[in-house]
Amino acid sequence: NIDPESLLPKLPSPQDLRPFPCHLSLTYIPDTQTRIRSVAIDNRGIWLAAGCDDGLRVFELSTGRQVRKYAYSDPVDALQWNPVRPILALASGNSVYIVAPDICTKESVIANPKSASAEPSNDTPITDWVIEDQTVEIRTKLQVRQVDWHRKGDYLLSSSSNQSGQAVLIHQLSAQSSQAPFRRSRGLVQDAHFHPSAPVIFVMTQRYIRVYDLASGILTHKLLPGARWLARMAVHRSGQHVLAVSYDRRTVWHDLELGQTPYKTLRYHQKAIRDVGFHQNYPLFATASDDGTANVFHAEVYDDDSKSPLLVPLKSLKSHSIQNSLGVLGLTWHPREPWLVTCGADGTAKLWTA
Amino acid sequence: MSDTAQVRIRLKTREESYAVPDVPLIVPLSLKRYGLSQVVNKVLSLDRSVPFDFFVGSNKTLLKTSLDKYLIENGLSPENELEIEYARSIIPPVHSGSFPHDDWVSSVAPSEEIIVTGSFDGYIRVWDYSGNATATLSAHEDGVKAVSWAEGGALVSGGMDGLIKLWDVPKSRCVSQFMGHTAPINSIIAKGNLLVSAGADGQLGIWNLDAKPTVIKPKKKKAKLEDNYVEPQSIVSHSVRQGNVSSPLTDIIFSPKDSTVAYSVSENHTIQTWDLLTPQVVETSTTSFPLSALTALPQVGILAVGSTARHILLHDPRAQTISSGQLNGHTGIVSSLAPSPESEFMLVSASYDSTLRIWDIRVPGSSLYTIQRANGTRSDRVFDVDWIKTGIFSVGTDKNLQINASTGARATEEN
Ligand SMILES: [Mg+2]
Numbered sequence: 001n002i003d004p005e006s007l008l009p010k011l012p013s014p015q016d017l018r019p020f021p022c023h024l025s026l027t028y029i030p031d032t033q034t035r036i037r038s039v040a041i042d043n044r045g046i047w048l049a050a051g052c053d054d055g056l057r058v059f060e061l062s063t064g065r066q067v068r069k070y071a072y073s074d075p076v077d078a079l080q081w082n083p084v085r086p087i088l089a090l091a092s093g094n095s096v097y098i099v100a101p102d103i104c105t106k107e108s109v110i111a112n113p114k115s116a117s118a119e120p121s122n123d124t125p126i127t128d129w130v131i132e133d134q135t136v137e138i139r140t141k142l143q144v145r146q147v148d149w150h151r152k153g154d155y156l157l158s159s160s161s162n163q164s165g166q167a168v169l170i171h172q173l174s175a176q177s178s179q180a181p182f183r184r185s186r187g188l189v190q191d192a193h194f195h196p197s198a199p200v201i202f203v204m205t206q207r208y209i210r211v212y213d214l215a216s217g218i219l220t221h222k223l224l225p226g227a228r229w230l231a232r233m234a235v236h237r238s239g240q241h242v243l244a245v246s247y248d249r250r251t252v253w254h255d256l257e258l259g260q261t262p263y264k265t266l267r268y269h270q271k272a273i274r275d276v277g278f279h280q281n282y283p284l285f286a287t288a289s290d291d292g293t294a295n296v297f298h299a300e301v302y303d304d305d306s307k308s309p310l311l312v313p314l315k316s317l318k319s320h321s322i323q324n325s326l327g328v329l330g331l332t333w334h335p336r337e338p339w340l341v342t343c344g345a346d347g348t349a350k351l352w353t354a
Numbered sequence: 355m356s357d358t359a360q361v362r363i364r365l366k367t368r369e370e371s372y373a374v375p376d377v378p379l380i381v382p383l384s385l386k387r388y389g390l391s392q393v394v395n396k397v398l399s400l401d402r403s404v405p406f407d408f409f410v411g412s413n414k415t416l417l418k419t420s421l422d423k424y425l426i427e428n429g430l431s432p433e434n435e436l437e438i439e440y441a442r443s444i445i446p447p448v449h450s451g452s453f454p455h456d457d458w459v460s461s462v463a464p465s466e467e468i469i470v471t472g473s474f475d476g477y478i479r480v481w482d483y484s485g486n487a488t489a490t491l492s493a494h495e496d497g498v499k500a501v502s503w504a505e506g507g508a509l510v511s512g513g514m515d516g517l518i519k520l521w522d523v524p525k526s527r528c529v530s531q532f533m534g535h536t537a538p539i540n541s542i543i544a545k546g547n548l549l550v551s552a553g554a555d556g557q558l559g560i561w562n563l564d565a566k567p568t569v570i571k572p573k574k575k576k577a578k579l580e581d582n583y584v585e586p587q588s589i590v591s592h593s594v595r596q597g598n599v600s601s602p603l604t605d606i607i608f609s610p611k612d613s614t615v616a617y618s619v620s621e622n623h624t625i626q627t628w629d630l631l632t633p634q635v636v637e638t639s640t641t642s643f644p645l646s647a648l649t650a651l652p653q654v655g656i657l658a659v660g661s662t663a664r665h666i667l668l669h670d671p672r673a674q675t676i677s678s679g680q681l682n683g684h685t686g687i688v689s690s691l692a693p694s695p696e697s698e699f700m701l702v703s704a705s706y707d708s709t710l711r712i713w714d715i716r717v718p719g720s721s722l723y724t725i726q727r728a729n730g731t732r733s734d735r736v737f738d739v740d741w742i743k744t745g746i747f748s749v750g751t752d753k754n755l756q757i758n759a760s761t762g763a764r765a766t767e768e769n
Contacts, residue, residue, distance in 0.1 A: 023664070025662070025686060025687050025706060026687070026706060026735075027733070044537065044554070044555070044556075044600065044601075044602070045601065045602065045621065046537050046538070046554045046555075046602060060514065060538065062540075062554070062602070062604075062646075063458075063460070063735075063737065064735065064751075065458065065474055065497065065514075067496050067497075067514060103496060103514070103515070104514075104515055104516035104535070104536055104537050104538065104555075105516070105536050336601065336621075336622075337621070337644055337662075353662055353663070353687070354663060
């Protein structure tokens with residue numbers, strides 16, 4: 001008569017793993033009703049950018065004040081602040097836009113405009129660059145779903161839900177040029193990210209995650225998350241761990257050292273999962289779902305390779321309402337604090353603090 | 355227990371002018387605050403009745419019931435002598451007016467004659483006490499974030515645009531502008547010719563208000579010709595850095611004893627002491643929380659520090675460590691703090707939980723009063739509060755300047 005529960009290893013209690021976001025502190029509401037699909041906080045922690053169905057909005061993070069609005073004809077599916085300069089990249093329709101919101105400072109998107117003597121390429125360019133002082137539009141041939149800046153802030157990765165060779169593009173801001181690293185894509189591309197420190201990119205298709213060495217062009221890992229339709233991924237700052245979330249409600253942790261199969265598969269959401277993100281400094285990650293919640297997990301990664309990551313569910317954040325079966329669509333972490341911003345189909349973004 | 359049951363008490367106060375002789379008194383157990391207040395008034399033979407509040411026991415609980423009930427609830431015997439501390443009480447802060455704005459209001463600077471507010475619509479408004487806006491100044495693109503009085507009735511403002519402006523209020527004129535911050539101004543203070551600004555860029559700006567404005571070419575096309583810019587080299591700014599990126603400075607005050615010293619708080623968890631003349635940070639105290647508001651209780655030598663984790667820390671800047679005093683009760687980020695103009699132990703706090711709370715630091719367990727928005731909702735955020743003799747002034751997303759009367763004798767109400 002042994003309680004089987006007592007044989008399981010004891011997980012630490014969430015109370016002992018503080019701080020983590022648990023308290024709703026602020027709600028951001030655009031001036032007009034619109035779904036918010038994506039959010040991003042600049043690296044100083046001052047501005048919150050929100051990608052909406054009708055365009056881009058920028059809020060002051062600390063007060064909730066909307067300070068800028070940029071209209072786009074297509075929904076802003078994804079956005080990310082440049083890690084070095086106060087400019088942001090966003091995906092809307094077939095274009096990638098790079099915007100410099102002129103609040104307090106006047107920043108040109110292209111810091112050092114290309115010299116006029118630059119050699120024109122013989123090939124037909126795969127994208128059109130339309131350059132203005134505060135905005136650059138990179139017109140591509142496919143609907144852009146995701147953007148990711150390289151850590152040095154010059155290269156930008158964009159991905160499109162497509163099988164063609166142009167589903168993944170790498171844009172170079174200083175050269176005002178785009179290139180396609182792959183001739184074709186093996187499956188519908190869902191997401192693509194730079195490795196946090198090495199010349200490596202991660203490409204997620206509907207079923208697989210592939211890791212490529214950019215210098216040699218060699219496929220180094222092919223991960224099999226075991227989900228039917230992957231949605232988004234997040235790469236741990238170590239570059240050794242990848243989180244993938246799926247429309248079929250799975251959160252999958254891959255440790256690249258452990259081969260092709262997942263280290264853990266978590267099922268904590270009732271509906272499709274739409275976004276996932278690691279915190280930059282804290283051992284935390286979060287997932288966003290159409291069930292109207294965002295889940296926060298403790299995720300300790302050890303330097304000692306023989307020790308497996310410790311994953312502990314901490315908190316389910318409930319406040320967004322579900323609209324037409326759509327719930328929490330995006331999330332972003334604060335650059336320093338264990339604070340999370342979530343956004344959703346209910347037309348709000350919410351700041352969760354410790 | 356019969357009405358005539360009695361208890362021996364010993365009354366103590368920290369307010370010397372209201373001290374009673376240190377002898378035990380025998381009083382009925384049925385006494386409540388009002389009865390005890392009458393006892394003190396009688397012992398002191400005061401001409402005009404002064405209301406007092408009473409704090410009982412070792413943990414100084416505010417007496418809200420009869421002594422009898424207090425003893426029962428705390429399992430105490432009426433046999434023992436009861437030590438009671440008392441302090442002049444304030445009247446419950448009565449709502450005495452709300453002045454509507456067109457947009458959210460970020461900041462307020464009251465004086466005994468006029469009140470100035472800064473709004474997110476970019477305007478500074480000057481109000482008389484009847485609620486008339488006597489002047490409206492177009493101040494900052496994207497919103498005014500901070501307003502504060504300077505010497506001689508001059509006013510300083512800081513904006514979402516990162517600019518600082520000096521105003522001649524009677525003439526409704528901008529005297530000069532100070533450029534250098536690269537993010538919104540969160541707090542601004544002025545004394546003598548010294549102006550100090552705390553920016554979301556993590557910079558503390560120290561400026562000379564007497565610097566002769568040099569007309570330099572305005573960077574923005576919208577800038578008007580009459581704008582006077584002070585050249586950026588008059589800035590002495592210092593960054594509070596955490597790693598490679600500066601954390602926003604959220605509030606700044608002068609030391610009550612020495613206006614060449616300032617205290618600042620930051621989202622990077624620190625309270626810093628600045629020597630404004632050198633200028634440099636002379637001391638840093640690190641807490642466990644991002645800090646969002648700051649005020650000083652000058653007589654008791656304590657800094658009260660508001661946190662984003664919903665509480666107020668009590669810090670003695672002379673001590674090397676963070677003291678353990680805490681005021682708990684708010685359910686949102688604490689956005690602003692101001693000391694009472696009459697009691698050295700009292701302060702008011704503003705929060706994103708839509709309330710103001712009045713505290714006596716001798717009773718950290720709970721606030722004395724909670725003030726709601728008169729013209730707002732529970733989801734409104736209060737951004738700024740100040741407390742002077744003429745009232746408690748608060749502003750927020752309810753688009754109102756709310757005034758609560760707070761001082762003077764308590765009405766002879768009781769229960
Ligand atoms: Mg203040």
